[in-house]
Amino acid sequence: MTIPYRTELRAAAAHLGRRRFLTVTGAAAALAFATNLPGTADAAALDARRALTADPFTLGVASGDPLPGSVVLWTRLAPEPYETGGGLPAARVDVDWEIARDERFSRVVRRGTATAHPEFDHTVHVEADGLAPDCVHYYRFRAGSWISPVGRTRTAPAAGARLNDLRLAAVSCQAYHDGYFTAYRHLAGEDLDVVFHLGDYLYEYAVDAAGGARKYTDRKLPAVFNRETATLEDYRLRYALYKSDPDLMAAHAAHPFVVTWDDHEVENNYADDVPEDGGPAADFLIRRAAAYRAYWENQPLRRPQRPSGPDMRLYRRLGFGRLARFDILDTRQYRSDQAQGDGWQVPGPEAENPSRTLTGAGQERWLLDGWRSSQALWNVLPQQVTFAQRRSTTDADYKVSMDAWDGYPASRRRVLAGAQAAGIDNLLVLTGDVHVSYGMDIKADFRDPGSRTVGTELVTTSVSSGKDGADRPANWATYMAANPHMKWYNGRRGYLTVTLGTAEARADFKTLKAVTTQGAALTTAASFVTEAGSPGLEPA
Structure with a gap:
């Protein structure tokens, strides 16, 4: 029998069969990143x-x-x-x-x-x-x-262990210049087994002497931060700025983190070797090599994740007994360039091209093949950009984000077909990126609201990016009407906690009233459950 997603996968592989050609300057820089390692010099x-x-x-x-x-x-x-x-x-x-x-x-x-x-x-x-x-x-x-x-x-349970529950948190998007990391102070006090950071650990943008929206009056940040990151030293220093935040330090000291990146760890909306505003791939790969190296240096990652020049395998798999398996994705390093000029666009033939991929052929194959061997009750996909469809309006000429899975619908179809072929009953997608929180049902066919629900997506809001936000952003009513599979939408800062049990998963969306001032109280804005074997969100 021919499996549709295999056909599309071969098309995606053919599209990505190109080789990267570096200029002499780019090749020299890549070689420097590969050789400037312990053992190659006598420090x-x-x-x-x-x-x-x-x-x-x-x-x-x-x-x-x-x-x-x-x-x-x-x-x-x-x-x-x-x-x-x-x-x-x-x-x-x-x-x-x-x-x-x-x-x-x-x-x-x-x-x-x-x-x-x-x-x-x-x-x-x-x-x-x-x-x-x-x-x-x-x-x-x-x-x-x-x-x-x-x-x-905390160590993970043994591979075959039967657990009653697992409690995790998901965080993302912590722009230092947009506000305080108060969410992390609250997170440090939570009873958790593990924290998933879903990307935008830092931002490449300049941070002025007052710390942006923090508006320091008792200190001044050095001028070295008041420029966009481009070099290895720039990225290293920016990690130092972020990691010197006492609330972030407290969260790291309290819980083990599982990290993956999105775009701002390098540059906004980059795609593979294509920078945001265009330009030579070789030049951008030098910057990417610097960013990837600084990322590995400053995160609790293992040796297989250590980068080689501008390449770093960040996708990997973690198991927690028979209760849950986590396939951590990288949706930046291998993706096709955003279609139709990026941004929000009416989907057209370019976006619908079956050769387009968000994960790259190798990572996609790794994910789908891995699902076949999974014996976990919950198969969780920690990743970066919104997976479920988000229509901008109820009109027929609605727009969707070309940077999210909506801009790569063939890639999404292959993933969902692979989950179905593997018999994945409890698919749970964890997402960051958008500075708001969503709770959404994943539909077999988003064009038909009555189609089967095949999974659940939980989107955590930002830690600080976007500043204070609002409970109901200006487009709240439009989004809720245009996307009937969207069960929750909130624009405040905070984080998400999820309790995985043997009968259901519970999601608690936790928010703060402000991040531009310190010490805001934490509120559980909403709670939902999805039953094992019966995907779909219901109020708790």
Whole structure:
């Protein structure tokens, strides 16, 4: 039997069969990014006890990508975080680490020493293994006489474990210049197993001395931040600015994060090797290489995710017993360029072209083939851009976003056909990007509101991007009327928590009244459930 999505997949693969050709300058830059690694030069060792005269743990600690017996631990040494190199010389630094079952570290279960290499901007990635599954652990680092803050993390359950529930949060879009990260202060106090960051961890845009909408009066940010990021040092410094935020540090110290990127980690609305405003691919790939390297350096990611020049495999799979499996997508690095000039357009033949892809042929094949072997009750797709259809109006000549899955309908059809072929009954898509929260049913045919519901999409709002927002944006009534599968729409800042159980999944949309002032209270704006085996959102 011929499977339709396989036919379209072959078309997408043929479209992406082109090779990247770099200019001599671009090739040299890519080679530099690939070779400027530990072991390719002889960086001296630093005597940490003598050299570290100020606290090097100014950017906190983090953990991520939990496995049944392993978790990644991260920190960065930066006694002067707003300076190039973090205030350290180009020398290696030994960093001790330890993991315990209690906050006082009376029951240490693993310890070791890692090297903070100058080539990686003195970041540390420890893939700690040999840990008990499904357990809370505490960790810390030591460099010289300095001890880091204590972080809390949790390993994943064993592969075959039968769980009663799993509690996660989803966050996205944290523009520093648009407001405070108050959402993270509340998130740090939640009882969670894992946090998924769905992209736009930082923004490439300039941040002025007053911190934009933060309007600092008691401090001034250095002028180095008041320009768009373009070079490796620009991106490294921008991560230092974001990670110095105390609320973000608190959230990272409280929970393991699973991260994926969207566009602003490099540049707004880029597509593969095509920059936002056009220009030579080779030049853009140099910028992309810088951004990808800084991203890996500053996130709790494993060795397989370490970039090679302008390429980095970020899509990967995590399991939590038999209850849930997470296929984390990258919808930026491999996508076809946005159709019809990008933006919101009336869909036409270019957007409908079956050769177009949002994921790239390889990632799409990995996802669909992987679903065939899944034994999880909930198959969750953490990714970036809105999956369900969003019509701009009830009129026949409605527009849709060319940057979201609506601009790649053939790609969406292949994914849904693959889920159906694999017998995926409980498909749950987690989304960021749009600075609002949505709860939507995924329909077999969005042209027919009465067609079968085949999954659920939960869109988390932004942490700060878009500033304070509103409960009902100006287009609220129009969107709700034009998209009958849309069950929830809110324009405030905040985050999403989801509890996956054996009978149902519960989504709680949590919002803040303001992010341009500090300390706003958190409200649960709405709660919905979707039953296992019966997709579709209902009020809780």
